[in-house]
Amino acid sequence: MKKIISVISLTLIGFTSYSMAADADKGEKIFTANCTGCHAKGMNHMAEGKSLSKEDLTANKRNSSAAIIALVTNGKSPMPAFGKLGAISTSDIENVAAYVLKKADAGW
Secondary structure, three states, X not given: OHHHHHHHHHHHHHHHHHHOOOOHHHXXXXXXXXXXXXXXXXXXXXXXXXXXXXXXXXXXXXXXHHHHHHHHHHOEOXXXXXXXXXXXXXXXXXXXXXXXXXXXXXXX
């Protein structure tokens, strides 16, 4: 009985994780509406060396979903704290992170 419950639990966790995966296509729409003013084509028009290129993301330790989510949520001058301001929802921030990483991998 314990084995059956364990298998069912693991299966449900797998489906839940899959269904909660970030959506880069949705992230593109949110990014376009909120981020392109400073980050058009992955650039950073406010701070040199802090673009959204794969190289800069790695150099600045922002090359993971968690790091991008934290930055977009909490901000860092001059970037506003979109999550704390309620301007972008948590799920949309996750989608933006997926989009940024996808585009960085592709070279923008």
